Amino acid sequence: MIVKPILSRRALVQGAAGSALLAxxxxxxxxxxxxxxxxxxxxxxxxxxxxxxxxYAVMGIQLAADEINGAGGVNGRKIELMLEDSVNPQTASAxxxxxxxxxxxAMLIGEISSASGLAIGQVAxxxxxxxxxxxxxxxxxxxxxxxxxxxxxxGANSMYVQAVAQYLLKExxxxxxxxxxxxxxxxxxxxxxxxxxxxxxxNGGQFAADExxxxxxxxxxxxxxxxxxxxxxxxxxxxxxxxxxxFLKQYSEYGLPFPVVGFAFDTAVAWGLGKGNFSGVWxxxxxxxxxxxxxxxxxxxxxxxYGKPPENQSWGDYNSLKIVAQSMAEMKSTDPVKLAEHFxxxxxxxxxxxxxxxxxxxxNQMMMEMYAVRAKKAADMKDQWDxxxxxxxxxxxxxxxxxxxxxxxxxxxx
Amino acid sequence: xxxxxxxxxxxNGLLIGVYYLLIALGLSLxxxxxxxxxxxxxxxxxxxxxxxxxxxDRIGFAGSLVAAPVLVGLIGIAVERFLFRRFYRSxxxxxxxxxxxxxxxxxxxxxxxxxxxxLPYAMPSALRGQVFVGDFIYPYYRLxxxxxxxxxxxxTWLLLYRTPFGRVVxxxxxxxxxxxxxxxxxxxxxxxxxxxxxGLAGLCGVLLAPIVTIHPAxxxxxxxxxxxxxxxxxxxxFWGVVAAALLVGVVRGLTSYFxxxxxxxxxxxxxxxxxxxxxxxxxxERIQKFE
Numbered sequence: 001m002i003v004k005p006i007l008s009r010r011a012l013v014q015g016a017a018g019s020a021l022l023a024x025x026x027x028x029x030x031x032x033x034x035x036x037x038x039x040x041x042x043x044x045x046x047x048x049x050x051x052x053x054x055x056y057a058v059m060g061i062q063l064a065a066d067e068i069n070g071a072g073g074v075n076g077r078k079i080e081l082m083l084e085d086s087v088n089p090q091t092a093s094a095x096x097x098x099x100x101x102x103x104x105x106a107m108l109i110g111e112i113s114s115a116s117g118l119a120i121g122q123v124a125x126x127x128x129x130x131x132x133x134x135x136x137x138x139x140x141x142x143x144x145x146x147x148x149x150x151x152x153x154x155g156a157n158s159m160y161v162q163a164v165a166q167y168l169l170k171e172x173x174x175x176x177x178x179x180x181x182x183x184x185x186x187x188x189x190x191x192x193x194x195x196x197x198x199x200x201x202x203n204g205g206q207f208a209a210d211e212x213x214x215x216x217x218x219x220x221x222x223x224x225x226x227x228x229x230x231x232x233x234x235x236x237x238x239x240x241x242x243x244x245x246x247f248l249k250q251y252s253e254y255g256l257p258f259p260v261v262g263f264a265f266d267t268a269v270a271w272g273l274g275k276g277n278f279s280g281v282w283x284x285x286x287x288x289x290x291x292x293x294x295x296x297x298x299x300x301x302x303x304x305x306y307g308k309p310p311e312n313q314s315w316g317d318y319n320s321l322k323i324v325a326q327s328m329a330e331m332k333s334t335d336p337v338k339l340a341e342h343f344x345x346x347x348x349x350x351x352x353x354x355x356x357x358x359x360x361x362x363x364n365q366m367m368m369e370m371y372a373v374r375a376k377k378a379a380d381m382k383d384q385w386d387x388x389x390x391x392x393x394x395x396x397x398x399x400x401x402x403x404x405x406x407x408x409x410x411x412x413x414x
Numbered sequence: 415x416x417x418x419x420x421x422x423x424x425x426n427g428l429l430i431g432v433y434y435l436l437i438a439l440g441l442s443l444x445x446x447x448x449x450x451x452x453x454x455x456x457x458x459x460x461x462x463x464x465x466x467x468x469x470x471d472r473i474g475f476a477g478s479l480v481a482a483p484v485l486v487g488l489i490g491i492a493v494e495r496f497l498f499r500r501f502y503r504s505x506x507x508x509x510x511x512x513x514x515x516x517x518x519x520x521x522x523x524x525x526x527x528x529x530x531x532x533l534p535y536a537m538p539s540a541l542r543g544q545v546f547v548g549d550f551i552y553p554y555y556r557l558x559x560x561x562x563x564x565x566x567x568x569x570t571w572l573l574l575y576r577t578p579f580g581r582v583v584x585x586x587x588x589x590x591x592x593x594x595x596x597x598x599x600x601x602x603x604x605x606x607x608x609x610x611x612x613g614l615a616g617l618c619g620v621l622l623a624p625i626v627t628i629h630p631a632x633x634x635x636x637x638x639x640x641x642x643x644x645x646x647x648x649x650x651x652f653w654g655v656v657a658a659a660l661l662v663g664v665v666r667g668l669t670s671y672f673x674x675x676x677x678x679x680x681x682x683x684x685x686x687x688x689x690x691x692x693x694x695x696x697x698x699e700r701i702q703k704f705e
Contacts, residue, residue, distance in 0.1 A: 011506040012649070013689075015451035016641035018514055019634070046530065047631055055530035185675050214678045218626045218635055221426050221556075222670030222677075228551060229419055245532050245627040253537070253553045253625050255544050272532025272627060276539070384534055 037080040038073075038334055040065075040321065041099035043092055043120060044110040044135070046085035049215045049241040052268050053112050053313045057134060058083060059306055060314030061109060064321035067301075074328045079321070092116035096123040096131075106334045107131065109320045112241075112313065114138035114188035121150040130336045130343075132324070134316035137264055138191035142363040143410030149336070151343055151364040153320050153351070155285040157188075157195045161263050162404035163283035163370035163394050165199055168261060173234050175204040180232035180258075182223060182247065184240040185212040188264075192238045196263050208232045213243060220250045228256055237262040237280075244269040252277045267311035270387055276378040278387055284371045286315040286352060289390045295352040309385050315352070323349050354393065355401065363411040367401040369393045418549050423671045424664055429556055431663025432563045435656060436618035437636055438643035439570060440611025442655050445644070446587045448604050449506060449703075450498050453513040455640065456633025457520030458612040462486050462619025463628050464524060467535045475538045479562070479620050486616025487609040494608035499601065517633065524630040537624035559621045566617060570610065571652055583607060587650055588701060642681050646688045648698020657696055 042061050044054040065079045073079060082103055086092035092111065099105045100123065107130040111117045117136030124131035125147040133141065133152045142156050155163075168174050179200055183189040193210060200207065208230050211223050227235060235258045239247055244265065251260065260280035267287060270278050288299045288309045298318070302310040310318070326349070327342050328334050344364065348356040357368035373388040381387055395403045441455050462482050469478035493516070501509040537555050545552045574580035585593050586600045593600060618636075626632065639662065647658030662681050669680040688696060 011449075011451050011510070012445060012641070012645055015445075015453060015510065016638060016645060016685075018451070018453050018510055019456070019637040019641050051631060052531040052629060212675045214675060216635060216678060218632075219430055221430065222423055222667050223674070225419070225422055225426060225551070226671065242532065242627040242629060246625075249536075249625050249627070253542075253555055254551065255542070255553070268531050269627075272534055272629070274534040274536030274624070276536050276542070 037078045039080050039105040041082050041105035041108045042110045043084050043086040045112055050112045053266050056311050056313040057317040060318035061321050064318045068325045074325045086116050089116045089119040093119035093123055096120045100127045100129050107336055110134050111136055115186050117141055118145055124149040130339050132320040134320050138188050139406045140191050142365050142406050146363050146411035148413045151359055153316050153366045155370055156406045157192045158406040159370050159404045160283040161195050161199050164281055164372050167281050167372055177233035178206045178208045179234045179236050180208045180227050180230050181210045181236040181238055183210055183212050183238040185214050189238050192263055218246050220247050224254045232258055235260050245272050248273055249277050278375040281374050285312050292352055319351050422550055423667045427664030427667025428660050431660035433618050434643050434662055435659035436614050437640035438655050438659055440614045441640050442644045443607050444611045446649050447607050448502055450509045454516035455615055456637030457517045458486050458615040459619040460633035462616030463623040466620040466623040467533050482620045483613045483617040487613030490609045490612030494605045521630050533628040535623050535628055642685045646685055646695055648695020650699035650701050651697035654697030
């Protein structure tokens with residue numbers, strides 16, 4: 001027999017609250033204490049709509065740590081990673097503080113959400129700790145919110161827009177064309193929309209409409225119906241993470257005929273689509289088809305270790321740690337202030353691209369090549385990883401790396 | 415013209431409501447009969463989607479549409495027998511903690527086995543394409559989804575309201591002591607309801623797998639909205655849940671049209687309003703044990 005002594009309808013409402021709580025719980029931290037090691041704090045979202053990308057970030061930085069430690073460490077000291085799920089800006093900020101003050105990490109690497117990146121950047125500034133941002137695209141982080149301890153190996157929104165811009169112009173999809181955009185409703189998306197508008201307006205595009213899409217929405221059908229009514233010439237995705245997967249799956253379901261272009265992208269979200277769902281031209285900071293010896297070697301070791309190829313997010317976290325280890329070994333010091341100085345003096349780094357990259361002293365943004373890719377036709381895809389063709393590289397071989405960088409003006413390091 | 419677009423969004427909202435319904439129905443049944451607030455309900459939806467990915471290569475989409483919900487139902491039976499059953503008599507906070515833990519274990523389990531990255535999965539090419547009715551557009555797939563859901567909901571209704579099994583279940587919801595006094599043990603009924611409830615969630619997982627991102631946390635994503643549906647619909651009323659699910663779908667569709675950033679908040683506002691004026695929900699019955 002079933003008897004319920006204290007049961008009430010309230011339990012149900014509590015249940016609704018509990019289910020909301022469920023969405024806000026992060027991954028447990030993994031860390032092992034050891035003496036005489038160089039501790040590096042790594043923060044990235046492991047849950048939520050950016051979680052899939054965070055997974056690649058962790059794979060990337062772990063591979064880098066394994067390689068560095070396997071080769072004897074930095075000046076004889078091993079790297080020890082303190083991995084944390086950054087969850088949201090509040091948690092990211094609290095965890096960044098804890099890593100710095102309690103765990104005494106030498107520096108911070110990581111993050112993907114521009115909102116959390118801003119929070120970590122503020123902690124970095126206050127505690128004078130170097131933070132290398134590996135996944136936040138907002139121009140504002142390189143502009144009004146910049147500071148001398150926050151470095152960006154991830155491309156800025158401006159750079160991403162530039163990466164696809166020349167293909168849009170070449171294929172005559174800007175001038176006099178009506179564009180409809182879907183934008184992730186948080187710091188990153190708002191920033192990207194601003195940059196996208198600037199580019200489209202400068203080149204004679206006609207703005208039809210924009211929809212701000214909450215990050216936790218998975219049904220895009222109301223927006224697809226609106227796009228269909230508006231009959232634009234081009235649909236632009238300013239979305240992020242799982243949003244892109246949801247959007248593309250349903251865009252192909254509704255069979256809308258307008259060409260799709262993205263101003264931000266991660267390969268993992270397209271690998272998670274399924275046959276016949278992928279279309280469009282998309283920008284990337286790096287992809288597994290980049291044809292350089294370092295890039296090929298990285299794809300090979302990564303695939304051997306994890307059983308799948310790396311994508312752009314793992315590139316960022318892998319290269320950040322490699323750059324840090326290389327710099328610390330050259331300087332024979334782990335002093336964060338010296339590390340920041342070394343970066344800001346224009347030290348050049350091999351980041352698996354044709355040309356070496358360097359941090360620009362004005363905003364600490366890595367100056368480097370960016371790429372665009374075009375979705376393959378379903379029939380041409382050989383396996384689940386073979387989803388796009390490389391379109392090309394910006395800037396061109398004769399142009400200065402800075403031509404695609406965010407415009408100067410807003411950043412004041414002092 | 416404007417009116418046509420609004421009608422289109424309303425019709426589309428009804429479609430959205432249908433998949434809230436599949437999740438919410440099981441949630442409502444399990445709570446009404448066993449008093450368990452099943453926070454792991456979304457996890458069963460996620461498991462359904464992952465099973466669809468695993469099974470489709472072997473038995474096709476149609477096969478997995480049948481097999482995956484059955485498998486999820488079997489998991490439901492095990493969970494009921496070995497976990498839920500211990501908590502019918504205890505403080506609801508305990509079962510809340512239990513299912514909260516289950517949800518986390520399921521999510522992390524999926525993450526450990528399949529990774530955090532979304533799994534690729536596409537609809538069978540036979541279901542691709544759209545129907546155009548005047549100005550309206552309906553993908554074949556959503557129409558198929560709608561018909562499967564309608565069949566599932568109708569069968570559930572027949573089971574609850576037209577069979578001896580359903581009579582015992584409904585009596586058990588209203589007055590478990592009396593059912594016990596009549597010499598009927600509710601335990602096997604509870605087991606069947608758990609299997610049915612989570613099986614429906616599994617079915618919803620398979621149906622949505624081709625059109626949403628398949629990732630470990632997908633269950634948590636849909637669960638809160640399903641709870642809102644149950645609260646708005648009210649306990650003990652089958653049609654309450656149906657009406658609430660469709661209402662939530664339409665409200666969400668319309669706010670997406672007029673004020674997209676508020677589309678998520680709109681359903682909570684709706685819940686707040688309903689609770690203010692009708693604390694038992696739209697069609698909630700007065701049930702002794704919940705008062």
